[in-house]
Amino acid sequence: MIVYECCGIESVTKKVYCSSCGKEITNEYEVPDVGTVYSYTVIQVPPAQFAHLAPYTVALVQLNNTEAKVTARIADQVNIGDEVKLEKIVDGAYLFKKNEVLHNS
Incomplete structure (x- = not known):
């Protein structure tokens, strides 16, 4: 599974922009x-x-x-x-x- 992270908030739902800071989400990584x-x-x-x-x-x-x-x-x-x-x-x-x-x- 891929996790998307920004501002310490992690989600399995791909989002373009962070709901907290509004920046583009570029941090993604695979988890078991x-x-x-x-x-x-x-x-x-x-x-x-x-x-x-x-x-x-x-x-x-x-x-x-x-x-x-x-x-x-x-x-x-x-x-x-x-x-x-x-x-x-x-x-x-x-x-x-x-x-x-x-x-x-």
Whole structure:
């Protein structure tokens, strides 16, 4: 994953200008596709376009080696503090799964 940074604010969303100082964002770097579940919720009654997925988990994932967080759908049941890994990106949505390598260590 690529993280974009300016003024100490990190984001996985590419922006041309910093929302804090207004300067052009030129700092970008790659971080591992691994993170920790910071918060989560289980969606029981979704919008119509996601009804086929219900129930599903949406989590805020704190990416390793950065302050950036990403909102993601997670296929597994998770708890705060679980380590997860990016599985794929579908239609702009990040899909994570529990990182078994990290859980079995």
